[in-house]
Amino acid sequence: MKKALLLPAFVTSALLAQSAPPAPKNPPSQSSPAPQPAVTKPATPSQPAPSRPLPPISERVEVSVTNIDVIVTDSKGNRVPGLTRDDFEVFQDSIPQVITNFYAVTGGKVLLEDGKTVPLDSPQAVAEIPNQLKARYVVYIDNLNIQPQNRNRMFKRLKEFLSANVGPQAEAMVVTYNRSLKVKRKFTSEKGDVLSAIEQTEMETGGGTSQAGERKDALQRINDARSEDDASRTARSYAESLRNDLQFAIDAIKTTLNGLAGVEGRKIFIYVSEGLPASAGAELFDAIHQKFPGGSSSLQTLEFDLNAKYATIAQAANANGVTIWALDASGLAADEFISAETRYIETRPSPFFLRQNTQGPLVMLADQTGGKASINTNDWKTSLDELSKDFSNFYSIGYRTTRAASDRPHSVEVRTRRKGL
DSSP: OEEEEEOOBOOOOOOOOOOOOOOOOOOOOTTSOOOOOOOOOOOOOOOOOOOOOOOOBOOEEEEEEEEEEEOOBOTTSOBOOOOOGGGEEEEETTEEEOEEEEEEEETTEEEOTTSOEEETTSTTHHHHSOGGGSEEEEEEEEGGGOOHHHHHHHHHHHHHHHHHHOBTTEEEEEEEESSSEEEEEEEESOHHHHHHHHHHHHTSOOHHHHHHHHHHHHHHHHHHOSSHHHHHHHHHHHHHHHHHHHHHHHHHHHHHHHTTTTOOSEEEEEEEESOOOSBTTHHHHHHHHHHSTTSSGGGGGGGGBOHHHHHHHHHHHHHTTEEEEEEETTTTOOOTTOSGGGTTOOOOOOHHHHHHHHHHHHHHHHHHHTOEEEOSOSOHHHHHHHHHHHTTSEEEEEEEEOGGGGSSOOOEEEEESSTTO
16 A cells, blocks of 8 residues: 655745946047937846746655554464454564554454444445455366366355355455466456356366366376386376466466456455366376386476476465465365276376375465465365454554565564463
8 A cells, every 4th residue: 555645845936136237428529520419228127037936846755554464363273352453563574563554353343443343244334444454355266177066066165155255345256267267257246246157157167077087098098008118108298288288277377366466455366176286197107106116207207396386376476465265176076096987997096196296286375375275175164164254353464664675575474462372
C-alpha cells in the first residue's frame, strides 16, 4: 500500500524598476549658427514586470507498508484470540520493525484501529474494512493432472466451501489448465457465478485419464522388454513427454500467481490436482530396477527431477503474497495398477513410491507458502473448514518498508511476547 504526500512550496519573484539616465547634450559649434536646441524627452522609468507566482513545487514521497497475516495457535493447535499490537514483534532480516497497522479478526468480527468492532458479514463492513483484510480465493483446477471421476467427487466439498465463504468480504475466481490456461470466472463476490464455473468444469474431460493410460501402456512394454536398455528406452520416452507437459503446467501456475501481484487482500491459491511428480516417470524406472536389479535405471530419475522447477512456484507465490492450499483429489484411491487390464503385469511400481513421488511437491508448496496440503484423505471438508477458520481468526500486522527493502526477497519473522504461543 503506497501513500503519496504532496508538499507545496511557493516561490515568488519581482523585477526591480530601473531609470534610464538622460541623454547628454552636445555644445553648439562656433563656426556655424547655433541650431535650435534639440528637445530631449526625459527617459521614463521602465515599468515593473507584473509579479506572477511560479507553479507550486511538489515533492512526492512514497511510503510502502508490508502487511503480514498471522495465525496464532496454542500448544494444542487452538487459535488464540484477544491479542493486541503490543503482543507482537516483527523482524525483517533480523532487524526490529515498528508496527504501524494492526487489525484483529476474531470469530468473524474485525477490531479496527479506532477500537470499533465490525462483523465481517454486516453491510457496513464493505465500506469500513480495509481491502487487505478481504479474501481472494483462486480456485485452480489442473485438469492435465487429474482424472474426472476423482475431480468431481472432490468438487462436492469444494462447492460447499465456496457457497459458505464467497460474499461481500471474499471474492473468488476459477481457473483451469489442460495444456492451455483458461479463466472460467474472474474475481467476483457472486457465489452463483463461481459455482456455475465449477459446474461447467465438471463436464470437461481431464488429461489425467490419458496420462494414466500412457503410464500403464509403458509399464506393459517394460514388462515385455528382454533387456534393461529396451525397458529404459520406453521409460525415457514416457518421462521426456511428461516432463515437457509439466514444464508448461508449471509456467501456467506461475503466470496465474504473477497476475495476482496488484490484487489487494489475503490471496489463497486453491490448487486441485492428483499431485505433481517430483521426478517425471520415476515409477517406471522403479519398475525397471525391480525387473533388472543391479542396473543403472534408478540413476536416470535424477535427469527428470523437477523439484527446482517447483521451487520457482513457491518463490512466485511468496513474491506476490499468495498462500497455496493443495487438494489431492485422488484421496484414498486404490492402487491404479491393480485392475483387470493390468492383472498380467508382473513387475509393478510400489504404490507407496508412486504416491510419495506425486505428493512431495504438494507438501513443499504448501509448507513454503504458509498453506496446507490435503493428501491421503477423502475428507476434504476438514481441510476446507480449516481454511475457512483461518479467514475468520487472524491478525493483520503492517510495518513501514524502506525503498531499499523492496528490491529483493527478505526474511520476515513475527514473534509473540506471550509464552506458549
